[in-house]
Amino acid sequence: MTFDVQMTVNGVARTVRVPARLLLSDCLRHDLRLTGTHVGCEHGVCGACTVLVDGVAVRSCLMLAVSADGAEITTVEGLAGPDGTLSAVQQAFADCHGLQCGFCTPGFLTTITAALAENPDPTHDEAREIIGGNLCRCTGYQNIVKAVLRAAELGRAGS
């Protein structure tokens, strides 16, 4: 049984035909070739596959592609400006050395982008809470916490 799914992905209308069992993460990576969304644990623990669905951060490995019919999706590829200008969160990661190998980074960037839209001025504790559901195995979390706070600063300066 297959289904036609219409989604707006990073501002572009896309239609894909998928079996019901296809995960949104695999749909993005394999059908739409948006391989910036990384697949780590595939059971919702690591956070690497986090994308924005109608502006809300969700695990794309815990959502069926067919359930995303009609949704507006933002992946890590959609965060930078059309000319490649880094978003505030991306710039903050560069400034604060918030990444090393980069595997977990797409999930952090999307998660933090959504969280700062909701709370543009987080405390240090809130910054830790924001990234509590994302695993990083090499950078360490201190610089990522700094990047959250720096991104908030950049966002406030830019708005």
Next chain:
Amino acid sequence: MKPSSFGYSRPESVAEAVAILASIGPDGKVLAGGQSLVPLLNMRLATPSHLVDINRLSELAYISIDHDHIAVGALARHADVLRDPVAAAAQPLLAMALRLVAHPVIRNRGTTVGSIVHADPSGEMTAVLALLDGSVLATSTSGQRFVQARDFFLGPLESDIQPGELATEARFPMLAASAGCAFAEVSRRHGDYAVCGVAAVVELGDDGRVRRARAAYLSVAGTPLVLDLTEACAGAADGFAEAGRLAMDQVRPASDIHASASYRRHLVGVLTERACRDALAHAKERAR
């Protein structure tokens, strides 16, 4: 780590959803937030033949206050309930517990009713429903029925929802004006499943002394365990050590890779004291 094949329906109304559930029988499964179900599908621990996706049933996305309870519809996400100021004021235990449910991103998608129906004995919201004597509304083609929390949890991951039924609402009684509540848990990392957790409600009499004290426990039994600690708390001016001891005597936790049975029992004692103390302080603060 990919789900096996299944049929899929996405009804647009509750009536349509229960009609589909009635026609597919015991191998059908409801998909709401999917934050517990999809991992089970990915690991093929669950292989339902048909999924009924209720994410289009916006009629179930409500959080409302009725005269003595908060009604949470089946499509209200944990994050919606946590954010709801009216629900938080009417029953502060909801927000206290929801802050401990997984991580913010999981709470964005996961539903409160879904986690209750999932009936995980490590789930915070199952313990809250049990402690408050809440209920679940089950809807099917033959009508609706309320199931009291004490009859709802049958075993680990087993609730009283029958094939053909859709849990459409959970009801949480409001906190009495003379009562306070608290939630205390220990997990390996914040947001992980609790090694042990305790929710407590302490009610004060007119004389300012503890009139009633109850606590619910997660991760120490196959279903949410509720204990009446009133007697042990009666003379609790000097702390809740007696309540902790009483609770330790009544639990039979199991060992697993996260904690031994004896460590869990130790936590039952410590967390009972902590939760009762905090609930008492909360009650006094509300009485002011």
